[in-house]
Amino acid sequence: MTDSSLFLDFLAGNQPYECTPWSTPTRNVFGWQKPCYLLVNEGYAPSFKALMEDTDWENYGTGKNPKCDNCMAHCGYEGSAVDDVFAHPIKAMLVSLRGPRTEGPFAPDPEVKYARTGRTPLTVLSDSSSLRKSS
Numbered sequence: 001m002t003d004s005s006l007f008l009d010f011l012a013g014n015q016p017y018e019c020t021p022w023s024t025p026t027r028n029v030f031g032w033q034k035p036c037y038l039l040v041n042e043g044y045a046p047s048f049k050a051l052m053e054d055t056d057w058e059n060y061g062t063g064k065n066p067k068c069d070n071c072m073a074h075c076g077y078e079g080s081a082v083d084d085v086f087a088h089p090i091k092a093m094l095v096s097l098r099g100p101r102t103e104g105p106f107a108p109d110p111e112v113k114y115a116r117t118g119r120t121p122l123t124v125l126s127d128s129s130s131l132r133k134s135s
């Protein structure tokens with residue numbers, strides 16, 4: 001497995017990408033899995049066309065669905081990063097040469113569009129404001 005430089009930069013907290021699970025669709029013995037292989041109770045589509053056209057993609061991604069809380073998985077965000085590579089090749093090249101930035105402020109968190117009922121263990125772990133030195 002290889003990762004794009006900007007996906008690694010996203011994992012380091014430097015890119016504010018939104019999930020694009022349609023960029024890495026999953027096909028298994030049950031059919032085309034909605035919306036990605038990590039969520040197992042969202043159903044299956046009988047064809048690629050049905051997956052693309054009938055999945056409510058706007059309901060998935062960090063901040064849009066509590067099941068996606070704190071997700072930074074490649075199946076949702078590598079495609080977002082590759083899209084950014086084509087949009088900003090110089091930025092991608094510089095990150096590839098220098099590596100992800102590990103100091104300074106994080107990219108902003110996505111807006112949470114649902115009511116949170118409490119702090120889950122993953123939410124506590126993701127409260128990373130003290131993990132990085134400010135520059």
Ligand code: SF4
Nearest residue numbers: 019036061068071076
């Ligand atoms: S945020 Fe993660 S779990 Fe949710 S759809 Fe994207 S890849 Fe799947």
